[in-house]
Protein backbone atom coordinates (compact mmCIF):
# COMPACT_ATOMS: atom_id res chain seq x y z
CA UNK A 469 0.00 0.00 0.00
CA UNK A 470 1.39 3.38 -0.98
CA UNK A 471 0.78 5.99 1.70
CA UNK A 472 2.45 8.87 -0.08
CA UNK A 473 0.66 12.15 -0.50
CA UNK A 474 0.27 13.64 -3.98
CA UNK A 475 1.61 16.97 -2.68
CA UNK A 476 4.89 15.41 -1.63
CA UNK A 477 5.25 13.68 -4.98
CA UNK A 478 4.71 16.99 -6.79
CA UNK A 479 7.27 18.66 -4.50
CA UNK A 480 9.78 15.89 -5.18
CA UNK A 481 9.24 16.16 -8.95
CA UNK A 482 9.95 19.90 -8.78
CA UNK A 483 13.26 19.13 -7.03
CA UNK A 484 14.00 16.48 -9.64
CA UNK A 485 13.40 18.90 -12.50
CA UNK A 486 15.94 21.30 -10.97
CA UNK A 487 18.54 18.61 -10.14
CA UNK A 488 21.74 18.34 -12.20
CA UNK A 489 23.21 15.17 -10.77
CA UNK A 490 20.80 12.54 -9.48
CA UNK A 491 22.23 9.57 -7.62
CA UNK A 492 20.14 6.48 -6.89
CA UNK A 493 21.23 3.85 -4.38
CA UNK A 494 19.37 0.56 -4.70
CA UNK A 495 19.16 -2.56 -2.55
CA UNK A 496 17.42 -5.91 -2.53
CA UNK A 497 13.95 -4.30 -2.29
CA UNK A 498 14.08 -3.08 -5.90
CA UNK A 499 14.37 -6.68 -7.05
CA UNK A 500 11.98 -8.15 -4.49
CA UNK A 501 9.09 -10.21 -5.77
CA UNK A 502 6.81 -7.74 -4.05
CA UNK A 503 8.29 -5.02 -6.24
CA UNK A 504 6.51 -6.42 -9.27
CA UNK A 505 3.19 -4.58 -9.69
CA UNK A 506 0.29 -6.33 -8.02
CA UNK A 507 -1.83 -8.57 -10.16
CA UNK A 508 -5.24 -7.07 -9.38
CA UNK A 509 -6.72 -3.65 -8.66
CA UNK A 510 -5.50 -0.29 -10.01
CA UNK A 511 -1.87 -1.21 -9.45
CA UNK A 512 -2.32 -4.26 -11.64
CA UNK A 513 -2.32 -2.19 -14.81
CA UNK A 514 1.01 -1.51 -16.48
CA UNK A 515 1.06 0.65 -19.59
CA UNK A 516 -2.25 -0.38 -21.19
CA UNK A 517 -1.86 -4.03 -20.17
CA UNK A 518 -3.35 -5.94 -17.28
CA UNK A 519 -0.74 -7.83 -15.29
CA UNK A 520 -2.86 -10.98 -15.54
CA UNK A 521 -2.66 -10.80 -19.35
CA UNK A 522 1.11 -10.32 -19.40
CA UNK A 523 2.03 -13.16 -17.08
CA UNK A 524 1.03 -15.84 -19.59
CA UNK A 525 2.89 -18.14 -21.98
CA UNK A 526 0.97 -16.70 -24.94
CA UNK A 527 1.96 -13.12 -24.02
CA UNK A 528 5.57 -14.26 -23.83
CA UNK A 529 5.29 -16.00 -27.21
CA UNK A 530 3.76 -12.82 -28.71
CA UNK A 531 6.22 -10.37 -27.20
CA UNK A 532 9.03 -11.76 -25.05
CA UNK A 533 10.58 -8.30 -24.76
CA UNK A 534 7.38 -6.79 -23.35
CA UNK A 535 7.03 -9.55 -20.75
CA UNK A 536 10.67 -9.26 -19.69
CA UNK A 537 10.28 -5.52 -19.40
CA UNK A 538 7.23 -5.94 -17.17
CA UNK A 539 9.28 -7.98 -14.71
CA UNK A 540 12.07 -5.41 -14.80
CA UNK A 541 9.66 -2.55 -14.29
CA UNK A 542 11.45 -0.54 -11.56
CA UNK A 543 14.83 -1.22 -13.16
CA UNK A 544 13.53 -0.17 -16.57
CA UNK A 545 11.99 2.98 -15.09
CA UNK A 546 15.43 3.99 -13.77
CA UNK A 547 17.04 3.21 -17.15
CA UNK A 548 14.43 5.35 -18.93
CA UNK A 549 14.92 8.21 -16.47
CA UNK A 550 18.67 8.05 -17.13
CA UNK A 551 18.07 8.41 -20.89
CA UNK A 552 15.83 11.42 -20.33
CA UNK A 553 18.31 13.10 -18.00
CA UNK A 554 21.19 12.53 -20.42
CA UNK A 555 19.18 14.12 -23.25
CA UNK A 556 18.80 17.17 -21.03
CA UNK A 557 22.58 17.21 -20.41
CA UNK A 558 22.18 16.18 -16.77
CA UNK A 559 23.78 13.37 -14.76
CA UNK A 560 21.87 10.30 -13.53
CA UNK A 561 23.76 7.48 -11.83
CA UNK A 562 22.78 4.28 -10.07
CA UNK A 563 24.80 2.60 -7.35
CA UNK A 564 23.48 -0.85 -6.53
CA UNK A 565 24.30 -3.25 -3.74
CA UNK A 566 22.55 -6.02 -5.68
CA UNK A 567 24.48 -8.69 -7.55
CA UNK A 568 21.54 -9.87 -9.69
CA UNK A 569 22.57 -7.85 -12.77
CA UNK A 570 19.01 -6.56 -13.32
CA UNK A 571 19.96 -2.87 -13.67
CA UNK A 572 22.47 -3.77 -16.37
CA UNK A 573 19.95 -5.97 -18.15
CA UNK A 574 17.36 -3.20 -18.01
CA UNK A 575 19.75 -0.86 -19.79
CA UNK A 576 21.20 1.38 -17.08
CA UNK A 577 24.56 2.63 -18.40
CA UNK A 578 25.79 4.81 -15.55
CA UNK A 579 25.93 1.96 -13.07
CA UNK A 580 28.16 1.04 -10.18
CA UNK A 581 27.61 -2.55 -9.01
CA UNK A 582 29.39 -2.08 -5.71
CA UNK A 583 29.13 -5.72 -4.58
CA UNK A 584 29.79 -7.22 -8.01
CA UNK A 585 27.60 -9.21 -10.37
CA UNK A 586 26.54 -12.86 -10.36
CA UNK A 587 26.99 -13.08 -14.11
CA UNK A 588 30.60 -11.91 -14.03
CA UNK A 589 33.49 -14.22 -13.22
CA UNK A 590 37.05 -13.38 -12.30
CA UNK A 591 40.26 -15.32 -12.87
CA UNK A 592 41.96 -16.23 -9.61
CA UNK A 593 45.37 -15.88 -11.28
CA UNK A 594 45.28 -12.45 -12.88
CA UNK A 595 42.00 -10.81 -11.80
CA UNK A 596 40.71 -10.65 -15.40
CA UNK A 597 36.92 -10.17 -15.30
CA UNK A 598 34.46 -11.41 -17.91
CA UNK A 599 30.75 -12.02 -18.39
CA UNK A 600 29.48 -15.59 -17.99
CA UNK A 601 25.79 -16.33 -18.31
CA UNK A 602 26.23 -20.12 -18.33
CA UNK A 603 23.60 -22.01 -16.37
CA UNK A 604 24.84 -24.27 -14.94
CA UNK A 605 28.16 -22.51 -15.16
CA UNK A 606 29.89 -25.84 -15.80
CA UNK A 607 28.94 -29.46 -16.48
CA UNK A 608 29.77 -30.63 -12.93
CA UNK A 609 26.81 -28.66 -11.53
CA UNK A 610 24.29 -30.08 -13.99
CA UNK A 611 22.85 -32.81 -11.77
CA UNK A 612 23.61 -31.42 -8.31
CA UNK A 613 20.92 -30.58 -5.79
CA UNK A 614 21.78 -27.81 -3.35
CA UNK A 615 19.85 -29.51 -0.53
CA UNK A 616 21.84 -32.74 -0.77
CA UNK A 617 24.32 -32.49 2.13
CA UNK A 618 26.04 -35.73 1.19
CA UNK A 619 27.11 -34.66 -2.30
CA UNK A 620 30.84 -35.31 -2.73
CA UNK A 621 33.04 -32.24 -3.29
CA UNK A 622 33.51 -31.42 -6.94
CA UNK A 623 37.09 -31.90 -8.02
CA UNK A 624 38.76 -28.55 -8.62
CA UNK A 625 39.59 -29.49 -12.22
CA UNK A 626 35.83 -29.82 -12.91
CA UNK A 627 35.00 -26.35 -11.54
CA UNK A 628 34.75 -23.36 -13.90
CA UNK A 629 38.13 -22.49 -15.43
CA UNK A 630 39.22 -19.81 -17.83
CA UNK A 631 39.22 -21.21 -21.35
CA UNK A 632 42.32 -19.20 -22.24
CA UNK A 633 44.69 -19.28 -19.26
CA UNK A 634 43.08 -22.32 -17.53
CA UNK A 635 43.08 -20.68 -14.08
CA UNK A 636 40.20 -21.32 -11.65
CA UNK A 637 37.34 -18.82 -11.95
CA UNK A 638 35.45 -17.28 -9.03
CA UNK A 639 32.26 -15.23 -8.88
CA UNK A 640 33.01 -11.50 -9.24
CA UNK A 641 31.32 -10.70 -5.96
CA UNK A 642 32.57 -8.92 -2.85
CA UNK A 643 32.42 -11.66 -0.22
CA UNK A 644 32.10 -11.11 3.52
CA UNK A 645 35.56 -10.28 4.83
CA UNK A 646 36.61 -8.72 1.50
CA UNK A 647 36.89 -5.03 0.75
CA UNK A 648 35.02 -3.15 -1.93
CA UNK A 649 37.37 -2.69 -4.89
CA UNK A 650 39.34 0.59 -4.91
CA UNK A 651 38.16 1.69 -8.34
CA UNK A 652 34.54 1.20 -7.22
CA UNK A 653 35.10 3.22 -4.04
CA UNK A 654 36.65 6.02 -6.11
CA UNK A 655 33.69 6.08 -8.53
CA UNK A 656 31.22 6.13 -5.62
CA UNK A 657 33.07 8.98 -3.90
CA UNK A 658 32.99 11.01 -7.11
CA UNK A 659 29.23 10.51 -7.46
CA UNK A 660 28.63 11.41 -3.82
CA UNK A 661 30.58 14.63 -4.39
CA UNK A 662 28.61 15.58 -7.50
CA UNK A 663 25.16 14.47 -6.31
CA UNK A 664 22.50 17.12 -5.74
CA UNK A 665 19.54 14.75 -5.27
CA UNK A 666 19.77 11.32 -3.66
CA UNK A 667 17.28 8.46 -3.90
CA UNK A 668 17.58 5.46 -1.57
CA UNK A 669 15.51 2.59 -2.91
CA UNK A 670 14.73 -0.75 -1.28
CA UNK A 671 17.67 -0.99 1.07
CA UNK A 672 17.56 -1.61 4.81
CA UNK A 673 20.40 0.95 5.21
CA UNK A 674 22.26 -1.18 7.74
CA UNK A 675 25.17 -2.48 5.68
CA UNK A 676 28.14 -0.12 5.29
CA UNK A 677 29.54 1.66 3.40
CA UNK A 678 26.27 2.20 1.46
CA UNK A 679 24.31 2.72 4.70
CA UNK A 680 26.45 5.80 5.39
CA UNK A 681 25.89 7.66 2.10
CA UNK A 682 22.62 9.27 3.23
CA UNK A 683 24.21 10.84 6.32
CA UNK A 684 27.17 12.17 4.30
CA UNK A 685 24.73 13.82 1.90
CA UNK A 686 22.37 15.01 4.66
CA UNK A 687 25.29 16.88 6.23
CA UNK A 688 25.66 18.78 2.94
CA UNK A 689 21.90 19.47 2.91
CA UNK A 690 21.38 17.41 -0.25
CA UNK A 691 17.70 16.37 -0.50
CA UNK A 692 17.18 12.66 0.08
CA UNK A 693 14.14 10.60 -0.95
CA UNK A 694 13.77 7.15 0.52
CA UNK A 695 11.52 4.58 -1.18
CA UNK A 696 10.79 1.58 0.96
CA UNK A 697 7.94 -0.52 2.31
CA UNK A 698 9.43 -0.08 5.80
CA UNK A 699 11.22 2.58 7.76
CA UNK A 700 15.00 2.24 8.05
CA UNK A 701 17.86 4.05 9.82
CA UNK A 702 17.87 6.46 6.82
CA UNK A 703 14.22 7.44 7.29
CA UNK A 704 14.86 9.98 10.03
CA UNK A 705 17.43 11.89 7.95
CA UNK A 706 15.58 11.62 4.64
CA UNK A 707 13.80 14.70 3.28
CA UNK A 708 11.02 12.42 1.98
CA UNK A 709 10.05 8.89 2.90
CA UNK A 710 7.87 7.45 0.16
CA UNK A 711 6.26 4.45 1.73
CA UNK A 712 5.45 1.69 -0.74
CA UNK A 713 6.80 -0.71 -3.36
CA UNK A 714 9.55 0.52 -5.65
CA UNK A 715 7.76 -0.77 -8.76
CA UNK A 716 4.92 1.64 -8.17
CA UNK A 717 6.79 4.59 -6.70
CA UNK A 718 9.85 4.87 -8.93
CA UNK A 719 7.90 5.34 -12.19
CA UNK A 720 5.52 7.71 -10.39
CA UNK A 721 8.27 9.83 -8.86
CA UNK A 722 10.43 9.88 -11.97
CA UNK A 723 7.43 10.41 -14.28
CA UNK A 724 8.18 7.29 -16.28
CA UNK A 725 5.36 5.26 -17.86
CA UNK A 726 2.66 6.55 -15.56
CA UNK A 727 -0.62 4.77 -16.25
Ligand code: APR
Pocket residue numbers: 494495496497498500501502503504565566583669670671672673674675695696697698700712713714715
Ligand atom coordinates in the same frame (compact mmCIF):
# COMPACT_ATOMS: atom_id res chain seq x y z
N1 APR B 1 9.89 -1.83 -2.58
C1 APR B 1 10.71 -1.09 -1.81
N2 APR B 1 11.42 -1.60 -0.78
C2 APR B 1 11.28 -2.90 -0.53
C3 APR B 1 10.43 -3.75 -1.28
C4 APR B 1 9.72 -3.16 -2.36
N3 APR B 1 8.90 -3.86 -3.10
N4 APR B 1 10.52 -5.00 -0.78
C5 APR B 1 11.38 -4.95 0.23
N5 APR B 1 11.85 -3.69 0.41
C6 APR B 1 12.85 -3.21 1.37
C7 APR B 1 12.76 -3.82 2.75
O1 APR B 1 11.84 -3.11 3.56
C8 APR B 1 14.21 -3.64 3.26
O2 APR B 1 14.39 -2.38 3.89
O3 APR B 1 14.12 -3.60 0.88
C9 APR B 1 15.03 -3.66 1.96
C10 APR B 1 15.89 -4.90 1.78
O4 APR B 1 16.87 -4.92 2.77
P1 APR B 1 18.04 -6.00 2.80
O5 APR B 1 17.47 -7.35 2.57
O6 APR B 1 18.83 -5.77 4.01
O7 APR B 1 18.89 -5.68 1.47
P2 APR B 1 20.00 -4.59 1.22
O8 APR B 1 19.78 -3.35 2.00
O9 APR B 1 20.15 -4.47 -0.24
O10 APR B 1 21.29 -5.34 1.79
C11 APR B 1 22.53 -4.71 1.67
O11 APR B 1 23.66 -6.54 2.70
O12 APR B 1 23.64 -8.84 2.90
C12 APR B 1 24.33 -7.75 2.38
O13 APR B 1 25.73 -7.62 0.51
C13 APR B 1 24.39 -7.84 0.88
O14 APR B 1 23.99 -6.17 -0.80
C14 APR B 1 23.50 -6.71 0.42
C15 APR B 1 23.64 -5.73 1.57
